[in-house]
Amino acid sequence: MKFLQNATRTIRVCCFFLTVLVSCLVLQQYFLRNVDHNTLRVEGYYQEERNSLDVVLIGASDIYTSFMPGRAYEQFGFTGYLLASESITASGVETAVKEVVRTQHPGLIVIEANAFLYGNAENEDDEAHLRKFFDNLPLSRNKLDYILKNVPEDKKAEYLFPFVKYHGLWNEYPDRFFMTANDLSLDVRGYNYLKGFRTTAEIYKTDRECFNSRIADEHGELDLDPKLEKKLTDLLDYCKSQDLNVVFVRAPHYVTAETYDRVKRSNRMAGIVKEYGYDYYRFENDAVSIGIDEKRDFYNDDHMNVYGALKFTDYLASKIVTEQKLRPDPLTDSQREAWQDTVSATNQLYRYCDHLMSTGDVRGAQEDVLTLLALGDYSDAPLTRR
Amino acid sequence: MYNNARSGIKALRSSAVLNTIAGAVYCAAAMFTLFVGRKSADSGVVLAAFFILLAAAAGGVAALFLQMKGLARARRDEPLFGTAFTFVIVGIICTVVSVFTAGTFSNIFSGVNEVATLLASLYTVLGVYSLALGFDNKRVQSAGKVTTVALAVVFALAVAGRIISVFTPAIDFALDAAVSVLNLFGYAVYLTYISRAAKMCDPGYIG
Numbered sequence: 001m002k003f004l005q006n007a008t009r010t011i012r013v014c015c016f017f018l019t020v021l022v023s024c025l026v027l028q029q030y031f032l033r034n035v036d037h038n039t040l041r042v043e044g045y046y047q048e049e050r051n052s053l054d055v056v057l058i059g060a061s062d063i064y065t066s067f068m069p070g071r072a073y074e075q076f077g078f079t080g081y082l083l084a085s086e087s088i089t090a091s092g093v094e095t096a097v098k099e100v101v102r103t104q105h106p107g108l109i110v111i112e113a114n115a116f117l118y119g120n121a122e123n124e125d126d127e128a129h130l131r132k133f134f135d136n137l138p139l140s141r142n143k144l145d146y147i148l149k150n151v152p153e154d155k156k157a158e159y160l161f162p163f164v165k166y167h168g169l170w171n172e173y174p175d176r177f178f179m180t181a182n183d184l185s186l187d188v189r190g191y192n193y194l195k196g197f198r199t200t201a202e203i204y205k206t207d208r209e210c211f212n213s214r215i216a217d218e219h220g221e222l223d224l225d226p227k228l229e230k231k232l233t234d235l236l237d238y239c240k241s242q243d244l245n246v247v248f249v250r251a252p253h254y255v256t257a258e259t260y261d262r263v264k265r266s267n268r269m270a271g272i273v274k275e276y277g278y279d280y281y282r283f284e285n286d287a288v289s290i291g292i293d294e295k296r297d298f299y300n301d302d303h304m305n306v307y308g309a310l311k312f313t314d315y316l317a318s319k320i321v322t323e324q325k326l327r328p329d330p331l332t333d334s335q336r337e338a339w340q341d342t343v344s345a346t347n348q349l350y351r352y353c354d355h356l357m358s359t360g361d362v363r364g365a366q367e368d369v370l371t372l373l374a375l376g377d378y379s380d381a382p383l384t385r386r
Numbered sequence: 387m388y389n390n391a392r393s394g395i396k397a398l399r400s401s402a403v404l405n406t407i408a409g410a411v412y413c414a415a416a417m418f419t420l421f422v423g424r425k426s427a428d429s430g431v432v433l434a435a436f437f438i439l440l441a442a443a444a445g446g447v448a449a450l451f452l453q454m455k456g457l458a459r460a461r462r463d464e465p466l467f468g469t470a471f472t473f474v475i476v477g478i479i480c481t482v483v484s485v486f487t488a489g490t491f492s493n494i495f496s497g498v499n500e501v502a503t504l505l506a507s508l509y510t511v512l513g514v515y516s517l518a519l520g521f522d523n524k525r526v527q528s529a530g531k532v533t534t535v536a537l538a539v540v541f542a543l544a545v546a547g548r549i550i551s552v553f554t555p556a557i558d559f560a561l562d563a564a565v566s567v568l569n570l571f572g573y574a575v576y577l578t579y580i581s582r583a584a585k586m587c588d589p590g591y592i593g
């Protein structure tokens with residue numbers, strides 16, 4: 001009888017602690033966290049079937065606003081995903097590459113250069129930018145390595161268990177329910193429609209002079225920040241050690257006098273990357289020849305709108321197939337169906353943004369419940385470039 | 387005395403045996419499909435493998451119903467079986483939710499399902515132990531203690547194995563295999579105990 005009493009008591013105590021643990025997990029995952037488009041993009045990456053992607057594109061907003069995986073699949077037949085986050089740090093890029101190696105083994109990894117081109121290394125310690133990536137990564141050896149090496153002692157627990165940092169968010173409800181709904185709907189659906197693509201429906205209006213037409217022949221170089229250069233060479237060493245098929249790219253920008261130095265640092269970076277035997281595509285310098293129209297194809301200095309993204313996607317995807325010799329893996333019927341949904345959503349998103357821009361209604365368009373609901377009003381027929 | 391419990395435990399034994407057979411057939415058919423079916427161009431071979439898999443799945447579902455029937459009957463004599471019955475229902479709900487969702491949401495429900503399955507087994511074992519006290523059957527009592535501890539230890543080791551595999555991707559396949567073997571061992575211990583309990587319920591059994 002004593003054994004029976006002890007056993008049931010032990011089970012009840014364990015159940016109590018387990019319930020507390022699961023409740024904390026659910027709160028941390030869905031309610032007490034900062035959910036935004038970065039969350040949905042990074043979480044969506046981990047919902048992709050293992051070893052199912054042909055290409056993974058890593059970087060900051062420069063890449064997730066300029067490359068449409070749905071369009072690349074429709075026109076060139078390869079599957080891709082944007083494992084990217086807003087102003088991702090160089091350390092974030094390195095961790096992302098390691099996560100891709102752990103989870104996907106794609107035919108090609110595309111790395112956008114932005115994280116290494118800042119004039120100084122302040123971005124590496126920008127907590128907001130760090131958290132937009134690392135808070136959304138599931139716990140793994142790579143995430144743990146980053147935390148143990150880079151995060152100050154007093155903040156390690158917060159990075160390991162974001163619940164510690166965000167537990168105070170409960171008083172921001174019910175305003176936050178919309179964000180929770182986005183996260184829940186992604187999990188219930190099981191995959192990210194846009195594969196990480198995000199944009200703003202706006203045409204950039206500015207009086208500032210654009211230098212895009214004269215940087216094709218710009219070969220001047222400026223040194224990278226020493227700390228960022230070290231991060232870059234560490235990344236290149238890692239890619240070499242793992243024998244990874246990697247290509248570096250610099251996406252087109254609306255280059256102004258203030259941002260011209262980045263072009264020169266990009267030139268310097270191209271040299272370093274080439275020393276390691278990898279390709280570096282300076283699309284920023286080639287924006288005009290790609291057909292990027294400075295008066296129509298940007299929504300601000302640093303980002304293209306869907307008009308520019310469509311042109312850039314076709315251009316980069318073509319390079320991936322013809323120059324990088326990517327051979328897409330065959331898909332199963334169910335994978336093909338899911339990718340057809342992505343193609344449809346991408347085409348609808350383009351038309352949705354086109355409509356908003358024609359009416360002057362400036363709005364973000366991304367993987368959220370409201371945007372996806374709005375897409376239903378638009379055709380998913382293949383797009384033709386104007 | 388304890389007629390409901392006797393009949394319920396026998397249904398539980400039948401359920402466990404049927405589940406074991408269904409599991410074995412399922413594994414064999416899956417292996418066959420993987421290694422032979424893929425190479426074979428004969429559609430008859432593929433169709434046969436499909437029907438065997440279907441039969442195994444149907445056997446699994448029948449075993450589940452038998453388990454629920456057994457627990458529902460036995461709980462009339464011993465409330466611990468009623469608790470086990472509740473956890474079986476919780477497990478079914480969690481399985482359905484986890485199958486139709488993805489990502490962390492699915493993982494959470496899948497985890498809760500595993501805990502519910504463990505608790506259903508533990509409460510079933512404790513229910514039998516309680517009956518053994520009534521029957522004054524020392525052998526089943528002592529086997530009940532061993533089984534309870536074994537199930538708990540196997541579960542703890544399986545959880546530890548899964549956590550370690552997250553941080554050691556190089557050996558995650560080996561750890562997953564070890565966890566599967568552990569779970570198989572836990573199920574064998576449970577099956578042995580339920581069989582022993584069913585014998586205890588036979589009329590004229592002398593323990």
